[in-house]
Amino acid sequence: MTSKAKAGSYVVGEGDKLQISVWGVASLNFEVKVRPDGMITVPGVGDVIASGRMPEELKKELTVKLKDLVKNPLVTVTVTDITNNKVFVFGSGTKPAVYDINRKTTLLQILCSLSDIKTADLKRAYLLRNREKVKVGFYMLFMLGDIEQDMQIEPNDSIFIPQHTDKNVYVVGGVNNPKAIEYREGLSVMEAILESGGFSKFASPDETRVVRKEDGHDLIIAVKGKKLIRNVDFSQNVKLKPGDFVIVDESIF
The missing domain is CATH 3.10.560.10 (Outer membrane lipoprotein wza domain like)
Structure with missing residues (x-):
């Protein structure tokens, strides 16, 4: 999938391609692919975390880091190729779904978008990130309104929602x-x-x-x-x- 994402809306993920440009500095105009570890390498700066951030956030960090190399750097960051922006919902407690996320999205927003969770066992639900379970209070968040349990969703997250064993x-x-x-x-x-x-x-x-x-x-x-x-x-x-x-x-x- 090739696309351009507006700065300030899309959340960068692993595998995405970014166009980094510093006005007036040809050596700092380049395209880079976000590595599996979420990092990119910027000449003269080194490795910088790109995954999970919006282009505007990355632009601000690069502007600060490049001040040692360029006086008053004017930096632009554009996502030129989107390859990794999906979230997966599965389990017998709801209808399986795949969501494309192109902006910052929270767990509560995903739960509110599910069509049917009447028989879901939210107390046993969990989020998978990098093949590890992330403990989240799904029930407290969705049923009791405890927003302290809410969290940011990242590309490639999977949400498992089981069904009550006895309906x-x-x-x-x-x-x-x-x-x-x-x-x-x-x-x-x-x-x-x-x-x-x-x-x-x-x-x-x-x-x-x-x-x-x-x-x-x-x-x-x-x-x-x-x-x-x-x-x-x-x-x-x-x-x-x-x-x-x-x-x-x-x-x-």
Whole structure:
């Protein structure tokens, strides 16, 4: 792919070709290819990091470094051949995609552009860079809005988003029609119970609990069903997650 990228928008990657020009200095007008280590070699300066930077940023650094060789250097940096600007999204938790990035892009921007991550397990998602996992709080970033977890995406990054191993919610015990319900975003305890036929005549609504697996352990969330039925305490209407069990105890008295 041959193209010219405007300074200030495109992020340089390995394999890209750059035209470096210093006005009035013929020996400093040259084309250079960004090496696999992200560096370029500039005559009289040596190796300079180019990958992951915008042309304008590179221009400013070269202007400073060339002052020892040229008085008031006027430097231009142009990307003449774009070969390395793709980001890959894969995994069963979303639709696989390949993105061309031609400007600074963050992880949050990529996540917001995905078409369907309803069944994605963001707690197990990760980013691959140079074949190494980069630990990022996908769930905290996308679901809780913790922007401290956001990070800059670089060319050739890969984002792995797995699917929840269990996409169902299970309602058992004192309901009229115990069943597995396919999880959907926002599904609550009361909705799950109603879809299971409601509390049975032997149910003890106040002895309802949600059992959830977290980090290999059972997290038990108590639910006072009577308060929900009477619409007096909506805090009891717990939002469910894939794999949750809603258990309603029964009593014959």
